[in-house]
Amino acid sequence: MTPPSILILPGDGIGPEVMAEVRRVIDWFGANRSLNFEVIEDLVGGAAYDEHGTPLTDDTMAKAQAVDAVLLGAVGGPKYDDLDFSVKPERGLLRLRKEMDLFSNLRPAQCFDALADFSSLKRDVVAGLDIMIVRELTSGIYFGEPRGIIEEGNERVGINTQRYTTSEIVRVARSAFELARRRDGKVCSMEKANVMESGILWREEVQKLRDEEYPDIELSHMYADAGAMQLVRWPKQFDVIVTDNLFGDLLSDAAAMLTGSLGMLPSASLGAPMENGMPKALYEPVHGSAPDIAGQGKANPIACILSFAMALRYSFDQGEEADRLEKAVENALADGARTGDLMGPDGGTPLSTSGMGDAILKAL
Amino acid sequence: MTPPSILILPGDGIGPEVMAEVRRVIDWFGANRSLNFEVIEDLVGGAAYDEHGTPLTDDTMAKAQAVDAVLLGAVGGPKYDDLDFSVKPERGLLRLRKEMDLFSNLRPAQCFDALADFSSLKRDVVAGLDIMIVRELTSGIYFGEPRGIIEEGNERVGINTQRYTTSEIVRVARSAFELARRRDGKVCSMEKANVMESGILWREEVQKLRDEEYPDIELSHMYADAGAMQLVRWPKQFDVIVTDNLFGDLLSDAAAMLTGSLGMLPSASLGAPMENGMPKALYEPVHGSAPDIAGQGKANPIACILSFAMALRYSFDQGEEADRLEKAVENALADGARTGDLMGPDGGTPLSTSGMGDAILKAL
Numbered sequence: 004m005t006p007p008s009i010l011i012l013p014g015d016g017i018g019p020e021v022m023a024e025v026r027r028v029i030d031w032f033g034a035n036r037s038l039n040f041e042v043i044e045d046l047v048g049g050a051a052y053d054e055h056g057t058p059l060t061d062d063t064m065a066k067a068q069a070v071d072a073v074l075l076g077a078v079g080g081p082k083y084d085d086l087d088f089s090v091k092p093e094r095g096l097l098r099l100r101k102e103m104d105l106f107s108n109l110r111p112a113q114c115f116d117a118l119a120d121f122s123s124l125k126r127d128v129v130a131g132l133d134i135m136i137v138r139e140l141t142s143g144i145y146f147g148e149p150r151g152i153i154e155e156g157n158e159r160v161g162i163n164t165q166r167y168t169t170s171e172i173v174r175v176a177r178s179a180f181e182l183a184r185r186r187d188g189k190v191c192s193m194e195k196a197n198v199m200e201s202g203i204l205w206r207e208e209v210q211k212l213r214d215e216e217y218p219d220i221e222l223s224h225m226y227a228d229a230g231a232m233q234l235v236r237w238p239k240q241f242d243v244i245v246t247d248n249l250f251g252d253l254l255s256d257a258a259a260m261l262t263g264s265l266g267m268l269p270s271a272s273l274g275a276p277m278e279n280g281m282p283k284a285l286y287e288p289v290h291g292s293a294p295d296i297a298g299q300g301k302a303n304p305i306a307c308i309l310s311f312a313m314a315l316r317y318s319f320d321q322g323e324e325a326d327r328l329e330k331a332v333e334n335a336l337a338d339g340a341r342t343g344d345l346m347g348p349d350g351g352t353p354l355s356t357s358g359m360g361d362a363i364l365k366a367l
Numbered sequence: 368m369t370p371p372s373i374l375i376l377p378g379d380g381i382g383p384e385v386m387a388e389v390r391r392v393i394d395w396f397g398a399n400r401s402l403n404f405e406v407i408e409d410l411v412g413g414a415a416y417d418e419h420g421t422p423l424t425d426d427t428m429a430k431a432q433a434v435d436a437v438l439l440g441a442v443g444g445p446k447y448d449d450l451d452f453s454v455k456p457e458r459g460l461l462r463l464r465k466e467m468d469l470f471s472n473l474r475p476a477q478c479f480d481a482l483a484d485f486s487s488l489k490r491d492v493v494a495g496l497d498i499m500i501v502r503e504l505t506s507g508i509y510f511g512e513p514r515g516i517i518e519e520g521n522e523r524v525g526i527n528t529q530r531y532t533t534s535e536i537v538r539v540a541r542s543a544f545e546l547a548r549r550r551d552g553k554v555c556s557m558e559k560a561n562v563m564e565s566g567i568l569w570r571e572e573v574q575k576l577r578d579e580e581y582p583d584i585e586l587s588h589m590y591a592d593a594g595a596m597q598l599v600r601w602p603k604q605f606d607v608i609v610t611d612n613l614f615g616d617l618l619s620d621a622a623a624m625l626t627g628s629l630g631m632l633p634s635a636s637l638g639a640p641m642e643n644g645m646p647k648a649l650y651e652p653v654h655g656s657a658p659d660i661a662g663q664g665k666a667n668p669i670a671c672i673l674s675f676a677m678a679l680r681y682s683f684d685q686g687e688e689a690d691r692l693e694k695a696v697e698n699a700l701a702d703g704a705r706t707g708d709l710m711g712p713d714g715g716t717p718l719s720t721s722g723m724g725d726a727i728l729k730a731l
């Protein structure tokens with residue numbers, strides 16, 4: 004039997020550093036748990052642009068389509084700010100999402116107990132928080148046509164189009180309902196149905212699917228602005244939140260920041276099942292490329308390592324091994340392992356990126 | 368000389384209750400400060416729909432165009448949830464904004480010291496917070512065409528269009544720069560230029576205006592998702608934030624909630640100067656119609672009263688009287704005046720809506 008395959012795309016900024024630690028974790032599972040993977044590596048984002056003049060080559064795209072899972076570090080950086088829109092680092096990531104059709108983006112916002120005091124929110128508001136934001140990832144205003152900047156008389160006009168079809172809404176809502184069944188059975192859907200017709204359609208289709216196929220799920224609807232408020236006020240009222248691509252971008256980032264654990268949060272982007280029954284999938288940390296600390300060995304690799312744990316769970320059907328890895332991260336933290344982003348005001352010497360990798364391997 | 372004119376639109380939910388207190392404040396200024404206004408009142412939102420079958424009659428629209436300032440309470444409520452999109456309560460408010468061309472929506476997010484502990488954020492993160500969000504209010508995805516729900520094969524498709532022109536961006540950016548000059552001279556502009564062309568145009572035009580006409584302003588740019596994060600992490604890094612209609616909707620609500628003072632926050636929506644040099648203007652509290660407590664005399668009238676203070680400042684050139692009113696609110700709070708939304712866990716008997724009105728009149 005050929006081992007399952009992984010394409011690693013470290014990308015830009017701190018991407019390569021944190022991904023190096025993931026490789027060590029992957030090797031550990033091969034050596035100690037007989038879980039072997041065929042790992043290939045390639046370029047994405049600014050790194051791909053520097054080498055090939057495009058943030059994602061067709062060849063890399065083909066590899067991503069062929070493997071069982073893609074792990075991505077991060078893309079972007081000030082160096083690429085002035086590039087033309089069509090070759091910006093982000094276009095590489097967006098092309099992967101779109102062509103792999105990864106419509107369901109799972110973004111857990113979890114507060115690690117050892118880190119609850121790092122949140123800007125009061126401890127009781129966030130301690131124990133565990134919500135899951137399901138963001139639609141392949142449609143909406145990110146991809147809708149027409150788009151662009153046109154001339155009109157003396158003016159320039161910037162145009163983007165929000166566009167959602169019934170089936171696009173239904174498939175991501177379904178994934179949220181399925182997740183909720185394995186959690187607390189509650190879904191809150193967010194849109195702006197009071198001002199956008201695409202929000203009305205969203206609300207109607209989500210409700211219809213609930214009524215027809217998920218009567219056991221407790222479904223509520225909230226306007227996205229009220230949702231942003233409620234996330235700040237009392238995030239524990241939520242279990243699963245389902246929302247569109249653009250609202251999901253803002254709301255999931257706000258939710259991640261609430262937890263005080265930004266350097267810790269993984270994400271999974273899932274598509275339709277492949278021949279083997281597992282979904283097409285790309286895993287990446289929620290944090291960005293952090294150009295300010297790139298190359299200094301300061302970055303926290305945990306978000307990227309936990310993204311691999313999500314891969315174990317959702318792509319390789321290794322729920323127990325995923326638990327094992329998540330537990331090891333928790334134990335390393337409980338033993339006091341801290342990278343710079345996790346240091347309190349009382350100081351101490353932070354671990355380097357590989358030092359945190361060591362601590363997690365030890366805990367494994 | 369005819370006195371300046373005000374159109375009062377109490378609207379739905381708690382709107383009428385809180386507006387009753389504003390009328391008492393207006394009367395106080397007439398009796399004690401020789402500031403007389405010609406006040407007329409009319410319907411908007413669900414209240415207008417109930418009476419006329421439309422959330423804003425042409426007649427009311429004409430009155431709004433004719434007066435010096437409009438004060439609005441709140442619109443919407445579950446009773447109207449199933450109404451057709453075109454007659455929803457919100458359409459009344461949106462029509463006012465659009466036809467009066469109120470392109471610049473000023474939303475202060477201020478943390479009142481006496482209330483800092485009501486925030487879900489830590490005291491040091493929010494105490495003394497004073498930022499101003501300037502939201503574009505008459506364009507973007509709220510109003511862009513094409514829009515609607517269409518059939519395509521077996522599918523329904525929901526469509527909305529984000530559309531910004533150079534001049535729409537420039538005029539709201541200008542109002543943000545002008546405000547910043549009277550504050551700390553810092554503006555942060557937020558968009559998603561990494562994924563939306565309308566965001567690229569936004570960023571370019573804002574930067575160009577700064578370079579050509581406001582070299583004294585310190586301008587930065589942030590992606591809106593990062594902006595949502597940073598608002599949660601350390602809001603005091605901001606002075607003035609300028610952003611589009613949809614991002615402004617979410618970001619200003621999140622910022623308002625940060626302060627713990629949601630029932631306290633006013634807003635002003637300003638348009639082009641009228642013949643007398645003052646801008647067209649509509650003032651409204653940031654909070655909504657709060658149907659759950661409507662009609663019970665529990666609502667906090669402060670946000671609506673402070674909206675009138677903004678009217679004194681921006682429409683009637685009475686900055687000192689605005690200060691006087693704001694000071695009275697502060698003093699009433701310092702003396703312990705509290706409506707139910709401002710009660711700590713230790714309890715006590717909350718003031719009614721009119722009880723809070725009494726306390727503020729007394730402080731005046």
Ligand SMILES: CC(C)[C@H](C(=O)O)[C@@H](O)C(=O)O
Pocket residue numbers: 079093096097252561562592
């Ligand atoms: C990098 C960028 C294109 C991306 C997005 O906007 O989706 C990022 O913010 C994210 O949330 O993954």
Ligand SMILES: CC(C)[C@H](C(=O)O)[C@@H](O)C(=O)O
Pocket residue numbers: 197198228443457460461616
């Ligand atoms: C009531 C609604 C139409 C409105 C909006 O979305 O603009 C409200 O949320 C606001 O922010 O004033």
